[in-house]
Amino acid sequence: MRTAIKLELEEAKIMIEAAKQKAEEINVLETIAIVDDGGYVIALERMNGARITGPEIAIAKAFTAAGHKRSTHLFNHYPNGPALPGNEAFGIQHMLGGKFAVFVGGFPIVVNGEVVGGVGISGGNGEQDTAVGTAALQALHDLLLETGHPVLVEADIKV
Template identity: 65%
Template structure:
């Protein structure tokens, strides 16, 4: 038997608000998606002025990070990124057409050694998406550190 941890809407909103606050701080309009461990969106927010295309992109990044249990940018980091040409997962993004993202902006949410969800960030450049993702991850870590076991 194992204990399964689940994100609640309240948890997702903490992560989403932290991401939004960082996006505001650095002056970029983002779309933020928080998904559960099954890669299904729990909370989605497109900031005023964020690109319309960011919605599907943020959802895809969260889907990939939750479903594949790794940050999306790790697929393409040289020299050993598995999705780079010549490497073992080259073309993996074609397996879940329109849902699998192999670029910066998807980050798994890990608690007690298990991926309990993910956050997908879309709208900035790679460094901006990483900064917003780092704020989201930091808020999640604080949230679970403050949680009292049931």
């Protein structure tokens, strides 16, 4: 048996607030989804005026990042090439019926080297979604800093 760290609503809310702050700072309307290690939504927020498609896209990005233990944009650099015809990962985005995303904006939440969830960002361009997602991860890192539970805070996470 081992003891597992679980991401809970309180942490998810802190991550969403930090993400919204960053989105406001860079002037982009985003939807932010935080999921647990099974890909189930803990918290979701669509900023006023953000696209109505944002929730489904953000959830798919967070689900993919948590479930596949890698940032979603890394599917564009998968071993042996991107998820395009003729390459190793081609078609992976069609698995799990619309729940899998292979473009920028999904990041696993890694605490103590273990994936405890995912964050998905939808609404901006790749650079904006990355900045907002990184802000969410940084907020969790800052929250847990004194507990001795390190959080990975980078865009290119692959566990």
